[in-house]
Structure formats: structure tokens, C-alpha cells
Amino acid sequence: MALLKINGIDKTYASGAMPATLADLLTQMNIDAATVVAEIDGAIVPRQAFADTRLADGMTLELVRFVPGG
Amino acid sequence: MNDMLKIADREFHSRLLVGTGKFASNAAMDAAMDASGAEIVTVALRRVDIENENDNMLAAIDRARYLLLPNTSGARDAAEAVRLARLARAASGIHWVKLEVTPDPYYLLPDGEETLKAAQTLVQDGFVVLPYMNADPILARKLQDVGCATVMPLASPIGSNQGLKMRASIEIIIEQATVPVVVDAGLGAPSHAAEAMEMGADAVLVNTAIATAENPVKMAIAFKLAVEAGRMSYQAGLAAQSTHASASSPLTGFLRNEQK
Numbered sequence: 496m497a498l499l500k501i502n503g504i505d506k507t508y509a510s511g512a513m514p515a516t517l518a519d520l521l522t523q524m525n526i527d528a529a530t531v532v533a534e535i536d537g538a539i540v541p542r543q544a545f546a547d548t549r550l551a552d553g554m555t556l557e558l559v560r561f562v563p564g565g
Numbered sequence: 566m567n568d569m570l571k572i573a574d575r576e577f578h579s580r581l582l583v584g585t586g587k588f589a590s591n592a593a594m595d596a597a598m599d600a601s602g603a604e605i606v607t608v609a610l611r612r613v614d615i616e617n618e619n620d621n622m623l624a625a626i627d628r629a630r631y632l633l634l635p636n637t638s639g640a641r642d643a644a645e646a647v648r649l650a651r652l653a654r655a656a657s658g659i660h661w662v663k664l665e666v667t668p669d670p671y672y673l674l675p676d677g678e679e680t681l682k683a684a685q686t687l688v689q690d691g692f693v694v695l696p697y698m699n700a701d702p703i704l705a706r707k708l709q710d711v712g713c714a715t716v717m718p719l720a721s722p723i724g725s726n727q728g729l730k731m732r733a734s735i736e737i738i739i740e741q742a743t744v745p746v747v748v749d750a751g752l753g754a755p756s757h758a759a760e761a762m763e764m765g766a767d768a769v770l771v772n773t774a775i776a777t778a779e780n781p782v783k784m785a786i787a788f789k790l791a792v793e794a795g796r797m798s799y800q801a802g803l804a805a806q807s808t809h810a811s812a813s814s815p816l817t818g819f820l821r822n823e824q825k
Contacts, residue, residue: 502612530621531613532656539655557612559652561623563594564609564638565584565723565750565772 497552517548521558530560568796570768572745573661573693573714575632577604580762581792582634582747584772587724588781591625597775598631601785606631607663607770609638610653634695636663642676643683650687662687663717665697673723677704681711688712697749700731705738705746716742717770719750720761724773726753729760739765755784755791762795763803 497513499506499520514520517540521528533540533548534557540548569576583603588594598606606626613619626633635653640646643666650662664687666679680696681704687694693714698704700718708716718735721727728751729735739746745767752758758769771788778784 502615504615524615526613526615526619527621530619530623532610532652534652539651541655557652558615559610559656560613560619560621561608561633561635561653561656562611562620563585563588563622564636565586565607565770 499550499552500555502556502558513552514550516546517544517550517556518546520550520556521545526558531558532560533558568800570745572695577632578602579604579789579792580768580796581758581789582607582749582768582770583775583785584770585622585626585776586772587776591620591622593781594622594776595625597781597785598626600782600789601775602789604630604632605634607634607636607772609636610649610656611639632661633657633659634661634663635659636697637665637683638667640666640683641668642666643679643686646679646683647686647690650683650692651690654692660691661693661695661714663695663697664713667697667723675699675719677701680704681707684708684713685711695747700734700738702734702737702741706741709742709744713744715745715747715767717747717749720748720757721751723750725751726774727751728753728757732760732764735761735766736764755787758788759791759795759798762792763798765799768792 497508514523528545536555570580579602581601581603582605583601584607585594637646637649640649646666654660666676667673668676675697684694684696695715696708696713697717705716718738721730747768748761748766749770752771753774761769775781775784
């Protein structure tokens with residue numbers, strides 16, 4: 496079992512089923528990487544680094560995007 | 566017309582900034598933005614909904630035409646605002662930010678102390694900072710002194726459509742400012758925007774009044790014209806007021822004989 500905390504929600508994965516990289520996670524979640532900015536354990540991950548950013552058990556992720564606002 | 570709005574190192578033809586919130590659809594937002602003539606549009610940053618499909622509003626915004634101005638809405642203190650600004654920069658590559666720190670959810674009034682703290686950090690970090698603030702002339706000077714690119718005093722609470730409740734304080738801010746003054750929040754009618762521009766504000770930011778009008782496109786045009794009229798009126802110089810009447814027609818040659 497592995498755990499990722501994504502946007503405040505605990506996501507558990509059977510062993511071996513956790514996406515290897517941040518890019519893989521977004522693909523699996525059907526989120527267009529071009530529209531997202533990510534923070535892992537409080538540090539911003541530049542979009543160019545999504546594919547090279549390896550995920551590990553226990554990481555806390557924030558995935559944010561632009562929305563309409565004033 | 567060579568009357569450009571200059572903020573930091575950029576010049577803009579339009580003195581109307583618009584917010585993108587509260588529109589019925591992305592298409593309605595796009596049409597109203599187009600009609601407004603705005604060149605700067607604000608956006609917010611929020612968590613991706615990881616359980617549901619997400620709407621990509623950026624697809625509806627022509628980035629070549631509009632400067633995206635991310636805001637830090639939702640921030641309750643300086644640290645949260647700085648974090649949001651940095652995320653927005655990473656997301657967009659834009660180092661401009663509309664700084665808002667609003668710990669009070671009922672009136673959404675900005676926290677001046679935290680706003681100033683965040684502004685200092687962000688300016689040092691290379692951001693062009695446009696702070697939303699209470700109409701406090703002392704705070705405006707402090708924000709200006711730490712290097713903010715504008716000051717953005719509120720006319721009345723966000724989304725309230727109450728107009729220029731803070732008029733007297735905004736007049737002092739305009740008188741003292743060396744950076745552009747953008748009147749933000751609470752402008753509910755084109756006449757409010759015209760009034761702010763007539764007072765000498767450099768620009769206004771409008772969202773709710775356009776987005777929630779019955780016809781947002783028509784209202785966007787009305788605000789555009791009002792901002793232009795107000796600006797022109799300021800440049801023309803208002804005629805003096807007096808307490809008594811002053812006839813516009815000649816006071817001689819009446820069709821009657823003067824009684825001796």
C-alpha cells in the first residue's frame with residue numbers, strides 16, 4: 496500500500512499501482528497537465544519537470560488551476 | 566489618442582480592467598471581455614477538483630490579446646497570498662499579481678497589515694504587485710513606498726454594487742499617489758465608474774456589475790463608454806460649482822420693459 500495526499504484527499508494505491516511520476520498521475524486522473532500547476536510537499540514543481548518528478552509514498556500534493564475570478 | 570495607462574513597464578489603451586468571475590458561461594465571459602475593450606483581465610487560482618471533470622477557463626481567453634492578472638483571492642494572511650502568487654507565476658509565467666488578503670468572509674475587506682507584508686515580499690521576489698486595499702491614504706503611501714506598481718482602493722465591498730462609498734478617502738489617495746490608482750470593487754453602475762474616472766482615478770476594475778447584468782455584453786460596452794467619458798471629463802477639467810444659480814443665457818435684451 497502507498498498513500499498520496501492530493502488536494503487534502505488521501506489516495507491509497509495497491510503496491511505497484513501508484514503512478515511513477517507526476518505526469519503519469521495527471522494522465523491517470525485525466526487532467527490536462529498544461530492547465531495545472533503543482534506543489535509537492537510545499538515546493539512548486541515547474542511544468543517542464545512533471546515527467547521527471549517521481550512520486551513517493553506519503554507525499555502531499557497540491558494541484559491547482561486558474562478559475563474565473565475578480 | 567496618446568493617453569495611455571502605464572503600469573510598471575507596460576502601456577495600455579484601456580482604463581477598464583475586468584474580472585472574469587460570475588459569468589454564466591465561458592462564452593458569455595469572452596463576449597463581455599471583447600465588448601469591454603479591456604486589456605487586463607483577472608483570474609483566480611483554486612484546487613483542481615480531483616473527483617470531477619475540470620473546466621479549462623484559460624482556453625476561452627486569448628492570451629495574446631489580454632494580460633492575465635492572477636489574483637490571490639482566498640488568502641487570509643500574507644503567507645497564503647505569497648504562496649498563491651508564486652503558484653500563479655508558475656502556472657502562467659506571469660509575474661504580475663493582484664494582491665488580495667481578505668480574512669473576513671462577510672465583507673471581504675482587505676487586511677492592510679498583511680497586504681503590506683505580502684507586497685514587500687512579492688516586490689523583492691520580482692513581482693509587479695497591484696494591491697487591493699482599503700481606501701486608506703496612509704496605507705496607499707506605504708504600499709507605494711515598498712514598490713507596488715499601483716494602488717487599488719475599494720469603492721465599496723466586493724460585489725456589493727454600492728458605488729463610491731469611500732469617495733473622500735479615494736480623492737486623497739489620488740491626490741498623493743505617484744503610481745496609478747485603480748478603483749476596484751463595488752462599482753455597480755457605469756455612472757460609478759465615470760465618477761471615479763472624473764475624480765482622477767487612472768483606471769477601474771469591474772467584475773460583478775458586468776458579469777451579473779441582464780445583458781453582460783451591453784453592460785460591458787456601457788462601462789467602456791463611461792470610463793472613457795469620465796477620463797475625458799477629468800482631462801477637460803470640470804467647471805466650477807457654486808451654491809447659487811448662474812444664468813447660461815444673456816441677462817439683457819429681455820422682451821419686456823424694465824420697470825422704473
